[in-house]
Amino acid sequence: MKKYFFYLVLFLSLSCNKDDDNVVPDKFKFNYNLHSSLPQDWIDEFNVIMGNLDKHIPVKPTSYFPELDIYAWKSSADKPYKKQIGNADGACICGNSKERYMVLEIPESEFTYKQMHRYSVIPHEVFHAYQMGLSENFFKPDGLELKWMAEGGAASFESLYIQQYYDFNYFYDAQANIDVAVTSTPEIYESYDSNGPKDQNYASSVFMVLALVKELQKQGVSEEKAFRMVYKDFWEKNADKNNWKTAFKELFNIEVNDFYNILKDGKSYNITITDVMPSSNLKLENIFL
Numbered sequence: 692m693k694k695y696f697f698y699l700v701l702f703l704s705l706s707c708n709k710d711d712d713n714v715v716p717d718k719f720k721f722n723y724n725l726h727s728s729l730p731q732d733w734i735d736e737f738n739v740i741m742g743n744l745d746k747h748i749p750v751k752p753t754s755y756f757p758e759l760d761i762y763a764w765k766s767s768a769d770k771p772y773k774k775q776i777g778n779a780d781g782a783c784i785c786g787n788s789k790e791r792y793m794v795l796e797i798p799e800s801e802f803t804y805k806q807m808h809r810y811s812v813i814p815h816e817v818f819h820a821y822q823m824g825l826s827e828n829f830f831k832p833d834g835l836e837l838k839w840m841a842e843g844g845a846a847s848f849e850s851l852y853i854q855q856y857y858d859f860n861y862f863y864d865a866q867a868n869i870d871v872a873v874t875s876t877p878e879i880y881e882s883y884d885s886n887g888p889k890d891q892n893y894a895s896s897v898f899m900v901l902a903l904v905k906e907l908q909k910q911g912v913s914e915e916k917a918f919r920m921v922y923k924d925f926w927e928k929n930a931d932k933n934n935w936k937t938a939f940k941e942l943f944n945i946e947v948n949d950f951y952n953i954l955k956d957g958k959s960y961n962i963t964i965t966d967v968m969p970s971s972n973l974k975l976e977n978i979f980l
């Protein structure tokens with residue numbers, strides 16, 4: 692009996708120590724590193740956007756992903772966080788299974804020409820953090836890739852955010868250059884190999900996500916719920932690269948290949964953003980209930 696008690700105490704103390712390292716906070720923590728090269732009005736807007744996003748898509752803290760460092764700077768500052776993140780640049784959630792961080796290198800020209808992307812990049816990258824909180828298999832470097840759902844989701848969310856808060860159509864502005872491959876070989880957009888001219892600003896991936904939303908609406912699902920299914924419910928299923936087609940069918944009530952065949956049939960959709968444009972009065976608070 693004594694022996695068991697000893698082991699029990701040992702077990703409890705070990706598991707307590709383990710918990711200290713692995714504690715899941717009540718709230719996900721973003722750690723801001725906003726470089727002095729950034730204009731104050733961008734920093735002010737960044738804070739407003741982060742507050743709005745925390746209402747719409749609060750990132751779920753988990754043991755594998757309890758917090759995230761954000762490094763933001765103006766491109767002319769030339770990688771001021773080299774010590775922390777090496778040569779990472781552009782915009783991404785970068786890193787590996789051990790450490791992950793968000794990079795927001797804002798090109799100088801976006802300030803000069805007051806381009807919407809200097810703001811829209813924030814909801815885009817935070818949406819990826821949201822996906823990671825919902826799905827460990829999406830978080831894992833060798834987990835689920837599925838680019839058109841991952842990037843088409845983040846990029847269309849970015850445009851819905853801009854539509855709601857700036858009354859500006861970022862779908863037309865930046866995501867209208869859809870490649871004909873969406874109607875010939877949509878399956879190539881499952882992989883990041885399709886990056887580049889075939890998916891400029893993820894326009895083709897956005898088209899596929901918006902077409903899926905239209906297909907769900909044809910099943911009688913409301914537009915808001917259809918977006919919720921694509922943005923949230925799908926990732927909550929935590930599918931991996933082997934079973935995602937099953938998860939897709941269960942949730943959306945359509946086989947992946949049947950969805951691709953609708954894109955390919957040449958009758959259902961023209962290759963234009965107008966054909967799949969969401970309602971202009973859509974509100975994020977009605978998508979993410």
Ligand SMILES: [Zn+2]
Binds near residue numbers: 841
């Ligand atoms: Zn992205």
